[in-house]
Amino acid sequence: MYHRLELGAWRKVFAVPSCVAEDNHLKLASGAQLKVLLYMLANPDMGITGENIAAATGVEIHDVEDALLYWVNAGVLASDGNDYFPPERTGENAPGRAEQLPESVRPTMSTPEVRAALSKETHFPPKTIAGAVNSSDAVKYLFTTYEKLAGRPPRHAEQQTLMVLVEEIGLPCEVTMMLVEYCFKIDKATPAYMKAVARDWCDNGINDIPKAEERIKTLYSRHTSEDRLRRKFGIAGAFSAKQKQLIAEWTDMNIPEPLIDEAYDRMITNTGKVSLPYMDKILRKWLSEGITDPSQIPKKPVAPVGGQDTAPSYNIEEIEQLSYDLYKDLK
Secondary structure (H helix, E strand, O other): OOOOOOOHHHHOOOOOOOHHHHOOHHHHOOHHHHHHHHHHHHOOOOOOOHHHHHHHHOOOHHHHHHHHHHHHHOOOOEEOOOOEEOOOOOHHHOOOOOOOOOHHHOOOOOHHHHHHHHHOOOOOOHHHHHHHHHHOHHHHHHHHHHHHHHOOOOOHHHHHHHHHHHHHOOOOHHHHHHHHHHHHHOOOOOHHHHHHHHHHHHHOOOOOHHHHHHHHHHHHHHHHHHHHHHHHHOOOOOOOHHHHHHHHHHHHOOOOHHHHHHHHHHHHHHHOOOOHHHHHHHHHHHHHOOOOOHHHOOOOOOOOOOOOOOOOOOOHHHHHHHHHHHHHHHO
8 A cells, every 4th residue: 555645836835934924914915026926936946037027027127126125124024136045044133123213213303304304215124123013002003004095005105105204204103193094195106206395394293183284275275276376387397496485484474365366367468388486476565465366457548538636646557567677586
């Protein structure tokens, strides 16, 4: 009597490091990153190009290198530049043993430190991210919230951004969640935009829920004003930083839309082009005169009848000429 094991599909098997399943990588790693790792593990000792991996896994070529970097940073793979191999680390230095960043190395929310942290390229190893998620319910909830809003786990660059906000600049998790939700609501949930909003919040001392709520109201108003003016001006792209600043100031001063529209019409009539500095000069002059509605703007005087001197004390043509002269100085 003899016995035989028919392996079938099991005939070709390969090992997967247990840390991939144990150290939160199943949650943190993207589908593309997991696909690339499995393909590499299933095809050892082969010279495989990024194009080969992309073709076999359906992963975009630019995501293949990001996936390999993820697993190297996670300590699952090691690399000497071209070849990848198991890392020779044990004990406390083994993959997945990283701790959350200690309080002593977290900068305060002072503007110079914040700007430096938000401007530089920061790379948190995946095992550090996993350690932060595992050791803090607040950080875990932040990542879970992001996943619900995005409809997918956060990508590596998004994970890095979240870590910068809560670990490097010390923005409270609950405030960071409000920031993230705001960015998703205006369809600008990119790492770069989230960092830009974080820079604004830190510059303005937005570090608790009430302040965040007020700031979000202001930002919503500015965003709405920008969208409206972009449509009115026929601008497809984004406004410049200077233009955004002017629009933000008009929004913060609660300038009524009809008055802005009137300033726009005069700008086009007198200059034939879009110039927000020109509109700004007109708007500020009207406000200084207590004008808050187009109906309050002085009308061009009617010619006197019968030779009588009925000219008013103002001259609308002089006002418009002054505005035009100011515009020329801004060019």
